[in-house]
Amino acid sequence: MLACQSCGATLAFPAGMRTVVCPYCASPSVVERPPTPGRPNPSFVVAFVIARERALRLVQQWLTRSRGLFTHSGLRNATVEDVRGVYVPAYLYGSVAHSSYVANIGENYTETETYETSDGKGGTTTATRTVTRTEWHTLSGQHSTYARDVLVTAARGLANAELEAIEPYDLRALCRYAPMIVSGWPVEEPSLDPTQCLEMARGEVMARLRTEIHRFMPGDTSTGLNFTTSFDSESLELMLVPVWVLALRYDPQKPPLRIVINGQTGNVHGRAPLSVPKILVAIGLGVALIVGLYLVARYT
Numbered sequence: 001m002l003a004c005q006s007c008g009a010t011l012a013f014p015a016g017m018r019t020v021v022c023p024y025c026a027s028p029s030v031v032e033r034p035p036t037p038g039r040p041n042p043s044f045v046v047a048f049v050i051a052r053e054r055a056l057r058l059v060q061q062w063l064t065r066s067r068g069l070f071t072h073s074g075l076r077n078a079t080v081e082d083v084r085g086v087y088v089p090a091y092l093y094g095s096v097a098h099s100s101y102v103a104n105i106g107e108n109y110t111e112t113e114t115y116e117t118s119d120g121k122g123g124t125t126t127a128t129r130t131v132t133r134t135e136w137h138t139l140s141g142q143h144s145t146y147a148r149d150v151l152v153t154a155a156r157g158l159a160n161a162e163l164e165a166i167e168p169y170d171l172r173a174l175c176r177y178a179p180m181i182v183s184g185w186p187v188e189e190p191s192l193d194p195t196q197c198l199e200m201a202r203g204e205v206m207a208r209l210r211t212e213i214h215r216f217m218p219g220d221t222s223t224g225l226n227f228t229t230s231f232d233s234e235s236l237e238l239m240l241v242p243v244w245v246l247a248l249r250y251d252p253q254k255p256p257l258r259i260v261i262n263g264q265t266g267n268v269h270g271r272a273p274l275s276v277p278k279i280l281v282a283i284g285l286g287v288a289l290i291v292g293l294y295l296v297a298r299y300t
Contacts, residue, residue: 039190042177044092044239046169048185048263052083055244055261058268062259063248066272069282075250075272078257082247085263087182087240089154089190090163092171093201095234099143099209101227105219106134134221143213143227152200154190154238158260160200165269166262169241173264182240190238198236205231 050058059080067075110132116124149171153160175181209229214222242263247256250273259270 040194040238042089042240043237044174045087045177045181046171046173046239046241046264047175047181048085048242050242050244050261050263050266052085052244054266055083055085055246055263056080058261058266059246059248059259062268062270066270069278072250072273078248078250080246081249081256082245084245085185086243086245087185087187088158088163088243089188090151090239090241091154091194091197091201092237092239093147093150093152093198093205093235095147095205095231097145097147097205097209097229097231099213099227099229100140101143101213101225102138102140103213103217103222103225104136105139105217106136106221106223108132108134108220139217139219143209143216145209145212147205147208147231150201150204151241152197152204154192154194154197155188156191157188158243162260162269163241166243166260166265166267169262169264174239177240185242187240194236198234201236202231205229 063075063078110130112128112130114126114128116126119125149168151163151167151169153163206229209227210225213227214225217225244261244263246259246261248259248270249256254273257270257273259268261268
């Protein structure tokens with residue numbers, strides 16, 4: 001419970017939220033609770049840039065792009081049932097990654113080979129051509145790099161895959177957390193354990209490292225890369241990122257479609273529902289066409 005700073009009314013905060021709007025004077029309030037090991041206070045925040053009206057326009061544009069041959073026909077008349085702008089907790093991770101790797105390195109070279117070809121008169125002629133071949137050898141070594149700007153969700157309500165889909169955030173606009181920045185907006189508390197988020201962040205770094213080490217390899221090509229990585233100078237800072245969450249009703253018999261939008265850049269993510277009858281009809285027509293072509297080829 002908290003007393004409203006404007007009118008003094010006693011306010012109850014919903015579980016898992018840091019903000020509430022006073023029902024008597026419409027004044028927003030922010031909870032400043034003591035940090036705990038599982039729920040530290042935010043260090044940074046990225047402010048909302050995308051307004052509600054623009055978020056709705058972006059969803060309409062996404063719907064237009066997403067409609068296709070096999071998507072649910074209800075998308076044409078989908079209606080917005082709920083629109084919520086919320087500050088979602090996320091962890092910003094950084095570290096120095098040291099990797100030991102082993103890979104097969106390919107070096108391309110060219111050589112001229114001789115071959116015989118028909119001369120069209122029943123004989124053969126000898127010709128030459130240049131071919132490219134690859135010489136392989138094993139290479140092992142060390143690779144170190146800074147892992148920067150790795151962002152992972154700290155909220156059960158927003159899956160990390162959804163957050164990745166609407167990234168990146170422009171972290172040049174990152175600022176120190178202050179209650180006045182988020183005042184008036186719903187702010188979700190972190191609901192994932194920091195150690196769990198740390199493992200997610202390391203996993204993202206490992207995925208990036210595979211691509212980076214491949215690019216680091218000498219030679220013309222590489223394959224069979226194996227590497228192990230250790231991390232030091234790790235940092236894990238809790239921050240708040242702006243997200244628009246929309247629910248679209250496209251079929252009265254089905255759950256609404258969930259759309260998330262980056263509240264700073266406008267990146268939109270959602271999974272357009274497919275129409276099972278359309279897919280089955282397409283499969284049936286494809287099978288019928290194949291059978292028809294087979295019968296024509298067999299009996300003609």
